[in-house]
Amino acid sequence: MEDMLITQSVSFEYNRDIQFEFPDLSVRKGADLLILGDSGVGKTTFLHLIAGLLRPKTGSIKIGDTDICQLHGKRLDTFRGEHVGIVFQRPHFIQSLTLEENLKMILYLANKPQDSCHIQEILKGLGLLDKLKRYPRQLSQGEQQRASIAVAVINQPKLLLADEPTSALDDKNCFGVIELLKRQKFKSKSSLVIITHDQRLKSEFAVSVTLPSNHVVPSTI
Ligand SMILES: Nc1ncnc2c1ncn2[C@@H]1O[C@H](COP(=O)(O)OP(=O)(O)OP(=O)(O)O)[C@@H](O)[C@H]1O
Numbered sequence: 001m002e003d004m005l006i007t008q009s010v011s012f013e014y015n016r017d018i019q020f021e022f023p024d025l026s027v028r029k030g031a032d033l034l035i036l037g038d039s040g041v042g043k044t045t046f047l048h049l050i051a052g053l054l055r056p057k058t059g060s061i062k063i064g065d066t067d068i069c070q071l072h073g074k075r076l077d078t079f080r081g082e083h084v085g086i087v088f089q090r091p092h093f094i095q096s097l098t099l100e101e102n103l104k105m106i107l108y109l110a111n112k113p114q115d116s117c118h119i120q121e122i123l124k125g126l127g128l129l130d131k132l133k134r135y136p137r138q139l140s141q142g143e144q145q146r147a148s149i150a151v152a153v154i155n156q157p158k159l160l161l162a163d164e165p166t167s168a169l170d171d172k173n174c175f176g177v178i179e180l181l182k183r184q185k186f187k188s189k190s191s192l193v194i195i196t197h198d199q200r201l202k203s204e205f206a207v208s209v210t211l212p213s214n215h216v217v218p219s220t221i
Contacts (some may be wrong), residue, residue, distance in 0.1 A: 002029045004064060004158060005098065005191060007059065009136075010022040010189075011056065011189065012057050020045060025209065031192075031207070035047075036195065036196060036197065036208055040213075043196070046195065082111075083158050084160075091145065099132055099147055113127065126150055128146055142173055148167075153185075156188040161194075162193070162194045165178075174201075178201065
């Protein structure tokens with residue numbers, strides 16, 4: 001089976017005192033990976049590196065056949081827009097647009113048809129069909145969480161990344177969101193990488209990697 005994500009010898013630093021060396025990953029097409037780690041060990045940083053939102057100091061990150069570290073500027077943005085879906089820790093919406101308009105905007109930016117049937121099908125699967133014409137501020141927190149999954153999967157990305165999608169949720173909603181992510185992943189035939197400190201998810205995924213807590217080099221005073 002084909003690999004969808006391979007990272008090798010990835011390191012990163014925000015500054016001299018905050019440096020990271022990340023484990024090598026390989027995720028097959030259609031497979032899942034859970035990345036666990038305590039608060040502050042660099043989970044969001046790693047996810048942003050995989051998404052090409054940050055650039056590593058060393059190493060390579062391959063999505064499909066493309067080494068994203070070799071892409072820059074517009075080419076990187078276009079590649080991400082077409083192939084990577086991100087469920088951010090805090091939902092990102094354009095507040096002046098309705099949910100439907102937000103989704104149309106993402107399709108437009110990715111040069112994909114703004115197909116209303118496709119949008120409705122995704123929202124139906126997430127139980128949000130009746131919220132189509134609502135503005136983001138008119139959605140409850142749980143609805144915003146589900147809407148952020150719609151934002152991430154609307155392009156049918158081959159790699160779906162989720163940053164702490166469940167840590168603020170109670171058990172019922174936590175397992176509900178995982179179910180939705182898995183279902184959407186299955187529909188889009190994509191690979192799913194979740195980063196979290198939420199230990200409840202361990203039982204939901206066959207493969208997990210734990211980031212060690214010794215990434216941050218302590219400041220010398
Ligand atoms: N832009 C930045 N500049 C400097 N340091 C940063 C920056 N962003 C994050 N850090 C530091 O890097 C470390 C890792 O941050 P990161 O957000 O990746 O951790 P995390 O494991 O996702 O944490 P949490 O689970 O609390 O969200 C933290 O010590 C954080 O303070």
